[in-house]
Amino acid sequence: MGIIKFRKIWFLVSGFLVVVSIICLVLWQLNFGIDFTGGSLMEIKWLANTPSFEEIKEVFSKNGIDEVIIQPAGSSETIFRFKYIDEVTHQVLLNNLKEKFGELQEERFETIGSIIGKELKRKALWSICLSLIAILIFVAWAFRKVSFPVQSYKYGLIAIAALFHDVLITIGIFSFLGHFYGIEVNVPFVAALLTILGYSVNDTIVVFDRIREKLRSPLYREQEFSKVVELSLKETLVRSINTSLTTLLVLFAILFFGGETIRYFILALVLGILFGTYSSIFIAAPLLVSWEKYVHRNLK
């Protein structure tokens, strides 16, 4: 089937994607939403006429808010993003808007001080690092009995590398989307990333588990490692695809037909699972082989 044989190609493709993702991040960073930056978000449904942006901006200025990002959402709804305000200002602002533009309904209002935002960022980073370490330890432990021809900790490291790859590319894509389409990154996005970590390593473990099982029997231990891995991949391929397929089926349905409040959260999950499956098959297992070949290159 040649997955192992052509591993250099997969490595190139993944390497390219990872580099592009890093460039995106350096250039554009992530479009952080108010969860992380602090600020206010207000969603108004106009029950009378929908006023023009100029008129709206006037009312905001009158209340000391000079910078407002206005985003229409549907025919009679608008989303406003501006700096953090206290409750008194909030009410005055609402009243002013009502007086000038008629009846309205506030669908959603969030205002977050920037201290909380910074804290969340810190916590998010911690969670991701912690998860990676925890998974590394777990995989190394789960594969502790399989030390030949590749030591058990290497399984853990490669699993982490595959996860890194998945998460990095997903973040890179969102960096791109954030810059060109204004899609924001909020707390649910981090939740999606953490979920991807857990789910994607699931895939990788299934492949590794098959390899582990084969290496237990003396029949396979004699054979070339790359052949063992190739065979394991072949046997688990159907299962990997089926599993991801079924989960993706449901997620795609929600992505396209479901509500908009979780749309980008689901998108992050979908991307993560797609890349996660790809990396388990085309990156993780081949990396094992490459590492083994590198270590034993002098023994030939």
Add this chain to the structure above:
Amino acid sequence: MGLFYPKQNLKTKQKSNIRLIVIGIFVLAILLGSLDYPILWDKGVDYLNAKLSLGLPHFYKLPFHLGLDLQGGTHLVYEADLSNIPPEERNDSMEGIRDVIERRVNLFGVTEPVVQINKTKSSYRLIVELPGVKDIHEAIKMIGETPYLEFKEERTPEETEEILRKQSEGNEESEGLDPYFKHTKLTGRYLKGAQLQFDPNSYKPYVSLEFNDQGKDIFADITKRNVGKKVAIYLDGYPISIPVVQEPITGGRAQITGDFTVEEAKTLVQRLNAGALPVPITLISQQSIGASLGQTSLTKSLKAALFGLIAVGIFMIVYYRLPGIMAVISLIIYGIIVLAIFKLIPVTLTLAGIAGFILSLGMAVDANVLIFERMKEELKSGKSLETSVDEGVKRAWPSIRDGNISTLITAIILFWFGTSIIKGFALTLFIGVLTSMFTAIVITKSFLKLFVSGRTKRWKWLYGNRIPNKE
């Protein structure tokens, strides 16, 4: 020859065991399913009652707990200013704040409010969640108007001098300190009640305070210490009355006299009675969601999820045939069990939580797929159907277990990291994954074993594709 008999008995015993297990599973499913969706049970029971004039009861109704983003409501974060409180008393103060705010919030008639202390390294916070509140502004106003009452006693002249000196030097620590009065333990937390009274001689209004038992003792101590000296009563950071202590007051009552109008005194009494804070708080974060936004998103997403799941069901049946049907039934039962657990614990459902549930459904499918693929392999290598099932489950289990544990680990970390909405997601994911391990191993396996010894044994093709019909 005699060996045949025991083997036969063993087989039939096993068979009836399996049958019992499967029946047990279905009974459990019906019970839990009725917990999830009592309307079906009620309808069925009504029909039976009408036809057979029985007196069967309706099913116990336990509703789902909906999160803020589904039923609307507000999430508030307050920061408490504890700079004037010595470190040992800080936890106590936070508890006091929590109690007072919870009392206020309950007065407002919110069902299931959440008031929690959140302590980080540098700050003490209070998180208030009010689901289903119609007028969020009123709620915030009411919390914000909680008065901050404290009693202070005079400093010694040396202390006063030192603080004044430090302040003139520009010492940062002494900046906010009051040089004349220092903090005592007596705050609004110990206030039992306040009353509007009129002085019998001058007819001027004053506010009479009554402390609870603890407060009574503290107040007695303070007055004992300060006979002949001033004790200041501060409200919202400003002194409103600085009487001189005539004698120790052990009765736990104090008076706030001053130049109040009757209206002012009345308002003060009202505010104090609704609960007085021991420490000032500021609102640093507010997130309010109108219910309608969450509702539309929810209905759309649920519908979409349902279509997705039907697609998955069709795929499983087409690809795996008979085991596929078993998997679908097993999945339905899985869904029923998980939803029942959500109702029983209860777990607060958010939109993200529902996504977590769906994700765990996908992983439940995964466990089944692992078992089936293994089974197919065993069949291909020529083993009997029964052995294939056994081996399939046995050898798939390590993969299932290890893969799911990693997801459980991230769910636990997510739980630690997140706000209430993310916590809901983590919890649903965790419960979902655990349950899926159970259903795959117990339920699917039981179904498979049940059918294995039956007639369908002959038709191996029902179990996998492209396997020659050996027997």
